[in-house]
Amino acid sequence: MKDDVGKRMPKAGRKNGKRVACIGAGPASLTVARDLAPLGYEVTVFDGEAKAGGFIRTQIPRFRLPESVIDEETGYILDLGVTFRSGQRIDSMKALLAGEVDGLFDAVFVGCGAPRGRDLDLPGRREAAASIHIGIDWLASVSFGHITKIGRRVIVLGGGNTAMDCCRSARRLGGKDVKVIVRSGFDEMKASPWEKEDAQHEGIPILNFHVPKAFVHDGGKLTGMLFEIVEARYDDKGRRSLVPTGEPDAFYECDEVLVAVGQENAFPWIERDCGIGFDQWGLPRLGQDTHQSTVPHVFFGGDAAFGPKNIITAVAHGHEAAVSIDRLLHGEDIAQRPAPMTNLMSQKMGIHEWSYDNDTVNDERYKVPWAQAEAALASIKVEVELGFDAATAFKEAGRCLNCDVQTVFTASTCIECDACVDICPMDCITFTGDGEEAELRQRLKAPALNLTQDLYVAGPLKTGRVMVKDEDVCLHCGLCAERCPTGAWDMQKFLLNTTQAGPACRDKPALAQQPGVAA
Numbered sequence: 001m002k003d004d005v006g007k008r009m010p011k012a013g014r015k016n017g018k019r020v021a022c023i024g025a026g027p028a029s030l031t032v033a034r035d036l037a038p039l040g041y042e043v044t045v046f047d048g049e050a051k052a053g054g055f056i057r058t059q060i061p062r063f064r065l066p067e068s069v070i071d072e073e074t075g076y077i078l079d080l081g082v083t084f085r086s087g088q089r090i091d092s093m094k095a096l097l098a099g100e101v102d103g104l105f106d107a108v109f110v111g112c113g114a115p116r117g118r119d120l121d122l123p124g125r126r127e128a129a130a131s132i133h134i135g136i137d138w139l140a141s142v143s144f145g146h147i148t149k150i151g152r153r154v155i156v157l158g159g160g161n162t163a164m165d166c167c168r169s170a171r172r173l174g175g176k177d178v179k180v181i182v183r184s185g186f187d188e189m190k191a192s193p194w195e196k197e198d199a200q201h202e203g204i205p206i207l208n209f210h211v212p213k214a215f216v217h218d219g220g221k222l223t224g225m226l227f228e229i230v231e232a233r234y235d236d237k238g239r240r241s242l243v244p245t246g247e248p249d250a251f252y253e254c255d256e257v258l259v260a261v262g263q264e265n266a267f268p269w270i271e272r273d274c275g276i277g278f279d280q281w282g283l284p285r286l287g288q289d290t291h292q293s294t295v296p297h298v299f300f301g302g303d304a305a306f307g308p309k310n311i312i313t314a315v316a317h318g319h320e321a322a323v324s325i326d327r328l329l330h331g332e333d334i335a336q337r338p339a340p341m342t343n344l345m346s347q348k349m350g351i352h353e354w355s356y357d358n359d360t361v362n363d364e365r366y367k368v369p370w371a372q373a374e375a376a377l378a379s380i381k382v383e384v385e386l387g388f389d390a391a392t393a394f395k396e397a398g399r400c401l402n403c404d405v406q407t408v409f410t411a412s413t414c415i416e417c418d419a420c421v422d423i424c425p426m427d428c429i430t431f432t433g434d435g436e437e438a439e440l441r442q443r444l445k446a447p448a449l450n451l452t453q454d455l456y457v458a459g460p461l462k463t464g465r466v467m468v469k470d471e472d473v474c475l476h477c478g479l480c481a482e483r484c485p486t487g488a489w490d491m492q493k494f495l496l497n498t499t500q501a502g503p504a505c506r507d508k509p510a511l512a513q514q515p516g517v518a519a
């Protein structure tokens, strides 16, 4: 099904004489390189590791993301004439800024991630250190093939996605009795629901409301862990605290422990007197949108900017930083950021015909088929999710509610015949008197209960009423627009084009088009 996307990739641009250094070859830096190299910037990416990808390569286990995919995706960017200095860690920001590493750079982007895993300083930690591992370091060692096995009984501490990757990796490296043990309740765990589900599907129990108290060892040999049992109590402001239940401490035997209780930033290579300011949490002081540090030509993005998040956030930061660098190096104010391009276009093709598939289906979500459990657990490299076959992929796509197609209401042409109210299968349209939102929500044909979803209110109409639509439950089926005798409802596709580095994000080309203004 997948086509060759190579021909859709941007091409390396004619050199513009400006040099940009990216520190780290994770998704944030690679996005900066992807945006700037086609514009002619000479981009050099430094990474201490041999291959590009950052945490995508070193942390996300191969059974979730095969290496061939990472090679392909990072390759598209590195092939844009980007210089990749693999295996070259930057040890001094001062040296880099002074041009002592690879000459002077016009701009520097720091995308070095949040590489430090939190530890647990509990009794027994030091003595039993050989059997206790920091989760993200352990995952990297597994990824590099330095660690290929683990003890039979494993405890994973933590409730986030890293803990889920640790426990599932441990199962594949020989852990037979692998448990996740978490302070919080199941629903409050930071891991995504599907990650928890996947771990449980592989026979890994999750024990909640257990606070780690001590690593128990016998002369330095880890034998287990001790936990205090707690429960959640809420005060009258809804704040939660974990309170001991008074039950005896729980002891679980284990051979090894993986500590996955959080991740933090570390910039040991950025000298604190190099001009880059840091806040009390050790994070760089940055412009929220510009990503500019207190040294004007140094920018931060991805996990290094505002703390650990995810890949798509790192990519978004990379795009924003590339806009800043492009404007800065063209002598423009980087605080002035062009808004994204937005557009609404009618999808009407005929009286009952739309340019999108407006049929709604009641199918439940199709589950992505999995590799046989035995095969999946036998190797860390066997990809678990097999993907849909074409027929199922079409059915799954058919469940799409076309949320990019908006119901657009024009009050001036509405004759208040109520035909749309009658036809709407979800009862989401109401014509009523205006009012305060909380009260209005209760007066709708079907009360709008999701407070996080704004109401669509338009009017006033000729009778003084307003049209109120509960956007939360709309199926985008277009029946209201088909039924409306005056065309007051229309189905219009929303398009958002985010601003990216290049002429479109700069002032000068726009000014040059105005008569009498020099380029």
Ligand SMILES: Cc1cc2nc3c(=O)[nH]c(=O)nc-3n(C[C@H](O)[C@H](O)[C@H](O)COP(=O)(O)OP(=O)(O)OC[C@H]3O[C@@H](n4cnc5c(N)ncnc54)[C@H](O)[C@@H]3O)c2cc1C
Binding pocket: 023, 024, 025, 026, 027, 028, 029, 046, 047, 048, 049, 053, 054, 055, 056, 059, 060, 088, 089, 090, 091, 111, 112, 113, 114, 115, 136, 139, 161, 162, 165, 269, 301, 302, 303, 304, 308, 309, 310, 311, 312, 314
């Ligand atoms: C176990 C785990 C699983 C995850 N799973 C997912 C997931 O499924 N989906 C998702 O969206 N996100 C996931 N994340 C988060 C995601 O990996 C990160 O948010 C993302 O990779 C951050 O990108 P980045 O470009 O900021 O930095 P990183 O990807 O961390 O890359 C930083 C790079 O900088 C290099 N570097 C650091 N310091 C220097 C230096 N001084 N000189 C040279 N190079 C340096 C490092 O070697 C590294 O390659 C996961 C994270 C973890 C820990």
Ligand code: SF4
Binding pocket: 407, 423, 424, 425, 426, 427, 428, 429, 473, 474, 475, 476, 477, 478, 479, 480, 481
């Ligand atoms: S698109 Fe369908 S569900 Fe949405 S308001 Fe119109 S008729 Fe109702």
Ligand code: SF4
Binding pocket: 413, 414, 415, 416, 417, 418, 419, 420, 421, 483, 484, 485, 486, 487, 488, 489
């Ligand atoms: S069908 Fe059209 S004209 Fe009639 S109430 Fe609805 S929007 Fe107004």
